[in-house]
Amino acid sequence: MRRGSPQRRAVDPKTGRLYRVIGTPARLPAPPPAVRRATLDNLVLVPGSLLPFKETWQALANQLPEGSTLIILPSSNGSARRTLEKVSCSLKARGRRVTTMPAELVSV
Numbered sequence: 217m218r219r220g221s222p223q224r225r226a227v228d229p230k231t232g233r234l235y236r237v238i239g240t241p242a243r244l245p246a247p248p249p250a251v252r253r254a255t256l257d258n259l260v261l262v263p264g265s266l267l268p269f270k271e272t273w274q275a276l277a278n279q280l281p282e283g284s285t286l287i288i289l290p291s292s293n294g295s296a297r298r299t300l301e302k303v304s305c306s307l308k309a310r311g312r313r314v315t316t317m318p319a320e321l322v323s324v
Contacts, residue, residue, distance in 0.1 A: 261300060
């Protein structure tokens with residue numbers, strides 16, 4: 217462009233507003249070799265309210281076969297419970313072994 221001429225910015229075709237094109241985000245570096253070689257025994261997804269009961273749900277997860285996923289569902293029927301149920305279905309569809317249990321059994 218010539219110096220002094222107004223610069224034209226791209227326009228959103230739906231709203232007609234001007235917007236700025238932001239470049240692609242920087243790529244993350246590769247993890248260290250020790251992390252790449254590590255294998256996880258089991259995965260546990262719990263609501264934050266059950267973090268004080270770590271010994272209980274960790275003992276339950278350790279009893280499961282290697283490679284299993286333990287999902288502890290919150291007691292309320294809110295969005296967190298629905299999200300964890302969707303994650304459970306998604307993991308089962310991918311062939312993972314998933315065990316779900318209500319939070320009441322863990323916090324007792």
